[in-house]
Amino acid sequence: MARPVTNAAFEGLLAAAGYGNAHAAFARQLNHAGREQGAWRYDAASVYWWLRGRTPGENVQAAMTETLARKLGRPISAAELGFGALSSTGSCVYPASVDAAIDATDQIWTTLAKHHGRTTDGTFDSGKALQAALGWRYDLPDETVNRQGRQQVTATDVLSLYALADHFTDMDRRHGSGSPHTRAVMADLLVRQVGPMLRGAYTDTVGRDLMRAAATLAGQLAFMSYDAGEHAMAQHHVILGLRLAKAGNDRLYGAHLLANLATQAVFLGHAREAARLAEAAIDGAGRAPATVLARLHATAATAYGQAGERRACQLALNKAERCLGRTGTDPGPRWIGYFTPAHLAGAALRCLGDLGLYPQALLQAPEALNLGSQNTRTRALHTALIASTHARAGDTDAACDWSRTLARDVASVQSVRLRQRLRELANNLRPHQSSPQVNEALVALAVTPAAT
Structure with a gap:
C-alpha cells in the first residue's frame, strides 16, 4: 500500500506544472537543472518520498523552484514547496537508506555553511538518540x-578527506570550537568538496571508504558543534555519521560516535540515557581493539557516575583500566590514538567526583594533566575539574591555587564546555567568598577570556 501524501503544497505545484502523473519527467528536469552541483540521480522514487515527508537539501529545493517556475511561467519561492524552514536542523532521524543520508548531509551542511553565527533550532532529543542507536x-x-554519477571518485580522492578531517581535529583540540566561523568554514568545504563526491560515481569498494571518510568528517563537525553548545546540530551530525559509518561497514567508528552521543548526553544531564547509549556502543563494537574498548568503558563510567550508580561506575572504570593496559598488543584504528591514560584519568576524576569520592578522584589529577601540547582544551577542562573537585572536598586553598593556573590554559580556547566548567568552579567557590583568597579567585575567573 502506498503511503499517503504529507506534502500537499508540493503535490499541488507538480500537478499545476503538468508533473502530477509524470514524476520521472520532473526528476529528469531536476537532474538537468542541478547539473552544476554534480551528478544527481533523482528519479520517480525520489519524488515519491519528497511527497511523503522527506526533505531535500537547500540546493535541490532551489533547482525545484527553477524547474517549476519555468513550467508555470511565474516565480516560485522555496516556501511554496512545503518542506518547512531550511534553517532547521530537522528531526535527527536515523536515515533509512544511504541516499537519504546523502540528502540529509547536503541539507544540514548547506544550512550550517550559509547561516553560521545563527543559533539553530531544537534541543538534544534522547529518544531520537536511542532510536538511532x-x-x-x-x-x-x-x-x-556503488553509484553512477558525473564525477568519478577514486581511492586517492578519499584519502584527501582524511587529511581534511585531521586538520580540523587538530584545530579543535588546540583552540576549541566556540567560534561559529570555524564550523562554517568546515561546512563550506563539505558542501563544495565532499557533497559532490558523495553524489559522484564510485565502485562499492571506493564507496565504502568514502562513506567511512564522510562519517569521520560528520563526526568531527558533530563534536565541534557539541563543544560550541549547538546540541541539536551536534546530535544530527552524530546520527548522520552513524548512518554513513554503517554504510562503510565501520562498526568501530560507529561505536565511537555513539559514545560521543553518550558524552553529550552526560553533559546535558541525561545520565541514564547516556548509560544506555554507552552500553549500546560497547555491544556494537564487539571484539574491538583494547584502546577502543577502554574509551567506551570510560564513557559508560562517566554516565554511571552521574547517575549515582557507584558499583556500575567502578566496574566500568576497572574494565577501562584493564583494556588500556593491553593497548600495546593492538593500538587500534588511527582515530583512537587521541585516547591516552590522561583521558581515562580525566574520566575517572569526573565520575568519582560525581559519586562524592573526592580523595579517590584527586588521586587521578597528576595523570589527568599528562597531556601532549596539542591538547590545550582538554588540559584546561581537566584543570578546571581538579579545582572544582578540591572546592567540593572543602579544600578552598588548593582550589584557588589551581584556579590561578587556569589563565595559562584557557587564554586561546573558545569552548562552551570550558565555560560550563568555569561556572561550576565559581559556583563551588562562591559559598566561601568571604575568604579574601576565594574572592580574588572569583574575580579572576569572571574576567577569564574563556568565561565570557
Missing part, C-alpha cells in the same frame, strides 16, 4: 553503495 546496531547492512 537501535538502527545502527540492528538494521541490515547495505548490500552495495
